Amino acid sequence: MKSDIVHEGLEGVVVTRTMLSRVDGEAGQLVIAGEDIETLAAHRSFEEATSRLFELAGLPSERMTERIAEGRALAFELLPRLEPALACREPMVALRVATDLLQEREVKDVAHLVGVLGFVAATHARRAAGKPALGPSGAGHAADVLRLFGEAAMPEGALDEARGRGLDAYLTTVIDHGMNASTFAARVVASTGSDVLSSVAAALGALKGPLHGGAPGPVLDMLDAIGEPENAMKWLEGQIAAKRRIMGMGHRVYRVRDPRAAVLEAACARLEAAGIRSARLPLARAVEKVARQVLAARYADRSLDTNVEFYTAVLLDTLGVARTHFSALFACGRVAGWLAHIAEQTAKGRLIRPDSLYVGPLPGRTG
Numbered sequence: 422m423k424s425d426i427v428h429e430g431l432e433g434v435v436v437t438r439t440m441l442s443r444v445d446g447e448a449g450q451l452v453i454a455g456e457d458i459e460t461l462a463a464h465r466s467f468e469e470a471t472s473r474l475f476e477l478a479g480l481p482s483e484r485m486t487e488r489i490a491e492g493r494a495l496a497f498e499l500l501p502r503l504e505p506a507l508a509c510r511e512p513m514v515a516l517r518v519a520t521d522l523l524q525e526r527e528v529k530d531v532a533h534l535v536g537v538l539g540f541v542a543a544t545h546a547r548r549a550a551g552k553p554a555l556g557p558s559g560a561g562h563a564a565d566v567l568r569l570f571g572e573a574a575m576p577e578g579a580l581d582e583a584r585g586r587g588l589d590a591y592l593t594t595v596i597d598h599g600m601n602a603s604t605f606a607a608r609v610v611a612s613t614g615s616d617v618l619s620s621v622a623a624a625l626g627a628l629k630g631p632l633h634g635g636a637p638g639p640v641l642d643m644l645d646a647i648g649e650p651e652n653a654m655k656w657l658e659g660q661i662a663a664k665r666r667i668m669g670m671g672h673r674v675y676r677v678r679d680p681r682a683a684v685l686e687a688a689c690a691r692l693e694a695a696g697i698r699s700a701r702l703p704l705a706r707a708v709e710k711v712a713r714q715v716l717a718a719r720y721a722d723r724s725l726d727t728n729v730e731f732y733t734a735v736l737l738d739t740l741g742v743a744r745t746h747f748s749a750l751f752a753c754g755r756v757a758g759w760l761a762h763i764a765e766q767t768a769k770g771r772l773i774r775p776d777s778l779y780v781g782p783l784p785g786r787t788g
């Protein structure tokens with residue numbers, strides 16, 4: 422007997438068992454590969470976090486730094502073929518087109534895909550700034566991606582170790598997050614027996630949306646529009662009155678402040694301590710405070726708090742990345758989680774095929 426209970430948006434519906442990450446929305450706790458996000462971001466590099474996820478998913482997990490660097494080198498080698506991707510206006514479309522242009526047989530190691538996306542994101546940013554492609558190095562992924570981005574987005578000589586660590590903390594923080602929309606999209610495609618590139622392309626399509634990975638650019642637009650802390654209340658109340666969403670606030674699962682917000686805010690503070698000041702950090706903190714108040718007043722029975730995108734915007738801006746490329750960098754971190762989920766789903770071998778409740782016309786009952 423088919424149930425007529427409908428879970429729009431699948432909220433609270435458990436679709437699978439996973440070894441990879443656990444999101445506790447009530448407690449505001451995020452565990453990734455067996456570690457709290459605070460510990461993971463503070464003590465593991467992006468490559469180490471990737472390696473742990475891959476190991477849990479049954480994928481080869483050794484030599485991660487070298488393998489991801491090989492992926493950047495592979496993309497550099499394939500640059501003439503990737504030209505249509507670099508010519509795309511939108512960075513997220515460029516990443517998706519790049520996955521379409523690769524051939525499955527060329528990606529001998531899924532870790533290479535992590536490197537490919539990082540290289541394409543950075544090279545696309547260079548192209549947008551009118552700069553030629555640069556060859557990758559064998560350094561850590563975050564440092565090299567930032568170096569490649571760097572000449573496009575940062576003032577000359579501004580690169581340093583602290584910035585590399587800042588991006589590394591960001592990529593690690595967003596590496597995986599339970600059954601979020603893009604991960605689910607990847608798993609749905611993988612569950613049909615399709616290939617890894619198609620699964621990653623689906624995930625990229627889902628991440629592009631402003632309700633998922635597309636929010637940090639608009640967070641910065643919001644901070645610019647507010648300008649000064651004393652304007653925050655009026656501006657934010659205006660948004661609510663116009664039934665517009667405050668970007669970087671609210672979450673499908675978290676009923677408290679997203680723990681990643683604190684991790685990324687701390688990464689901004691570390692950059693500041695290293696002498697890399699963010700002009701927007703004090704304003705962001707003030708706007709966050711007012712946004713929480715405004716949302717609490719409007720939605721007394723629904724706790725809407727700061728999500729990961731709020732301080733993503735401040736951190737990536739401080740690192741010198743242009744706001745149009747924020748979502749692409751999100752994809753550069755999350756792709757490692759997608760690949761682990763794709764492997765986990767493939768190992769299960771169960772087609773994901775939910776049901777729907779038909780509410781349309783029935784034969785013979787019209788008019």
Ligand code: COA
Binds near residue numbers: 634666
């Ligand atoms: N600003 C204003 N209102 C918001 C809001 C926000 N950021 N987030 C949720 N709401 C409102 C909804 O419009 C809804 O109002 P309604 O009952 O009057 O229609 C109410 O709060 C309950 O929404 P909820 O069910 O909690 O939201 P959701 O689970 O469907 O959406 C998000 C979750 C993330 C899509 C939503 O919070 C949002 O759009 N946030 C802004 C975009 C963003 O930062 N995305 C990144 C997520 S990591």
